[in-house]
Amino acid sequence: MSTATSSPEASAAGRTLPLTEGSLPQRLLRGALTPGGAVFILLAVLFIAVVWVNPSFGEPPQLIRFIGRTAPIAIAAMGQYYVIVAGEFDLSMGAVIATQVVIAGNYIGDDESRVLPAIALMLVIGVAVGIVNGLGTTILQVPSFIVTLGTMLALGGLVKYLTGGAATGNPVDTFREIGRGGIQDVPVLDVLPYSVIILVAVAAGSFWLMRSPFGRTLIATGDNPDAAGLAGAKVWWVKTRAFILSSLSATIAGILLVGYAGVHPSVGAGYEFQAITAVVLGGVVLGGGRGWVLSAAAGAFALELLFSFLNFQEVESTWRNTVQGVIIILAVAASARAWSLGRRPPSRSTPAAPAPSPTTARPGTETGEN
Amino acid sequence: MRHKIHRAPMAVASALLLGVFATSCSTEDPTDSTSGTDESSETSESPEASEEEGSGDEQEWFDQAVYDEQYEQRSATFEGDPETPYLQYIDGEMTDTSDYKANGEMKACFANASISNPWRQTGWITMNQQLKDLQDKGVISEMETRDAGDDDNTQIADIDYFISEGDCDAFIISPNSTAAMTDAVERACETGKPVVVFDRGVETDCATTFIHPIGGFAWGIDTAEFLIDNLEEGDKVVALRILPGVDVLEQRWAGAEKLFEENGIEAVDYFTGADPTEIKKIITDELGKGEVQGVWMDAGDGAAAAIEAFEDFGADYPVMTGEDEMTFLRKWEETGLTGLAPVYSNFQWRTPLLALEKIFAGEEVPKEWVLPQTPITEDERADYLEANDGMPDGHYAKFGGEDLVGYPEVWQEREIP
DSSP: OOHHHHHHHHHHHHSOOGGGOSOHHHHHHHHHHSHHHHHHHHHHHHHHHHHHHOGGGGSHHHHHHHHHHHHHHHHHHHHHHHHHHTTOOOOOHHHHHHHHHHHIIIIITTOGGGHHHHHHHHHHHHHHHHHHHHHHHHTSOOOHHHHHHHHHHHHHHHHHHHHTTSOOOOOOHHHHHHHHOEEEEETTTEEEEHHHHHHHHHHHHHHHHHHSHHHHHHHHHHHOHHHHHHTTOOHHHHHHHHHHHHHHHHHHHHHHHHHHTOOOTTTTTTHHHHHHHHHHHTTOOTTSSOOOHHHHHHHHHHHHHHHHHHHHTTOOGGGHHHHHHHHHHHHHHHHHHHHHHHTSGGGGGSOOOOOOOGGGGHHHHHHHHO | OHHHHTSTHHHHHHHHHHHHHHHHHHHHHHHHHHHHHHTHHHHOOOHHHIIIIIHHHHHHHOOHHHHHHHHHHTTOOEESOTTSGGGOEESOOEEOOGGGOOSSOEEEEEEEOOOOSHHHHHHHHHHHHHHHHHHHTTSEEEEEEEEOTTOHHHHHHHHHHHHHHSOOSEEEEEOSSTTTTHHHHHHHHHTTSOEEEESSOOSOOOSSEEEEESOHHHHHHHHHHHHHHHSOTTOEEEEEESOSSOHHHHHHHHHHHHHHHHTTOEEEEEEOTTOHHHHHHHHHHHHHHSOOOEEEESSSTTHHHHHHHHHHHTOOOOEEEOOSBHHHHHHHHHHTOOEEBOOOOGGGGTHHHHHHHHHHTTOOEESEEEEOOOOBOHHHHHHHHHHTTTOOTTOBTTOOOTTSTTTTHHHHHTOOO
């Protein structure tokens, strides 16, 4: 808005990010060595491991189905990313998914003409939940942990009320096609699930969004909300939008899951923690300010691959939560150690040279934001 | 400030993070091997392992005497009219209830484990319609119900509340779990009022009557025999189980597992929590590993998701046992797969109140009231589908409430009371 308020931020951002220096291979290599990049290496390692124990997994038709069924969790992880990178948590995700699933089942039922109104209704509910979470966190100053826990419980109660805790009828098949069907007779792949297309669209959108002024401000807000506020960002609105994006992602995941599996109040259970695990595994720092959105999606794939690997090894699925717990603790410990090491003075010896860089447009992002 | 952080420590960061992956992966391996041995009863792949370690797991739920008893009961003669199966029982010890003979209406108190699955919901609706009937007859004034929401502690508190403050003339208890509820049921018995236990059991025989269908082993035997008859030796069966630790469910699997092992069927079992997403993933992963010829379920909830997984994978339909839930019956007919619908007689939800009617009339009731439990075969399927036309997917074909008030609308609308 005003160049005066954005100048402190501008001068900081005006210096080159080390990650944007050098040639493309150099940048890729450096990127791969960050927590956000390492997850892609992990992904590759896990993929090789899974194909090792079960070669048919690597066949394109099976692989694309795996991607299709992992799409909901990857989309949820990207949604959770916005909130985490802004320095908050969204625990209501699983409950939002369950609510949307149940609404789809109850409202659409066998009535095909209700598919579009239902999708609109679900999106509106998604936005509404996001606004409640966002405003509760920012305006009411309630920690997001508590606000989203509250919405989680409230929505959980609603689901229980609507279903009595048991499965109800599935919505009409045309609606379920979104999560279940795909484009048939695709060469090599056999079938291209719609969920993969939606995943790619969401990923591309997220990638673009994080490079937009909003994305830059979001990261700045997560890193230091006070500084971002002084720089002119409307912190409450930035964070609220992060929560809205999170609930909307949960809604999309819900739509896909109804199609994939059908209506059951337990659909979506534990998704918030799976999403958080995926985000953490993707090297995104809890507390905000650092991390890549696509790494969060990669984290989701890594997690699902790990579960598949364990499954192929005939490990009881009851161990999953244990694995997830260990991953969260270790990944957070590792990245926290990494960042705190980085704050030691010696790192001053390698300041970025004020080289010309394509990111000099960064200051403009704040202005565009306000 | 934060930009600097990126540089030097990156290597450290990534090394640590990869270390994380390494450690987390290596923690998996021991996990893998330990669970491979102590849960090996599940996979039945290594016979030695399952004899050593697996038997510990099995002993908990497999009981040869009960198994044999239920094996026999499947072909037993039931007293009473087959038209009213909810009043039939196997001849045996009777409880004298002349002391309980009552004049006028009595208050019943019902401690319910939960209504968190379609089977319990259907039964709960039927029970409420049965209650209306008995209220009209002037047998029962009211039934106060407390729903424990699947929680042992809540149910213990519920029962204690009934004992101390409920002003109850009789107790109906549908236990949430077997061992945990035993003491509370005994406390209810100590009040000297009639206690009716139904569905899941408890480890005491103090109740006036314990009502249940033949039981989990009978389910396991019926289903496993069906799969064995329709499969070849060495075929693979994926067993989908709802949750561990509930006797009626554990016995279903214990019975089936024994027969699978004896007949060379390779069976792998999973807990699904009835979550269709889980079910579909499990089946898809199993199909990815190799062919699956059979699917066994300890409850029909989620059967449709299991069948859809085969459709979506492009695999042949399995031989499958589900349950008499409408979803499965309809999907079974639609797909034409080879299947069987075992029944855990839902009409048993009528029996506790009818038992109270007898008890308050001073008529004797069976000490252990064993209700009939007969699977629905492919030949009978059409009849049950027709009889339950218009019923929602979560409805159970053998709900046994056709002669009650409100039939069929109450069940069709499925308003949970």
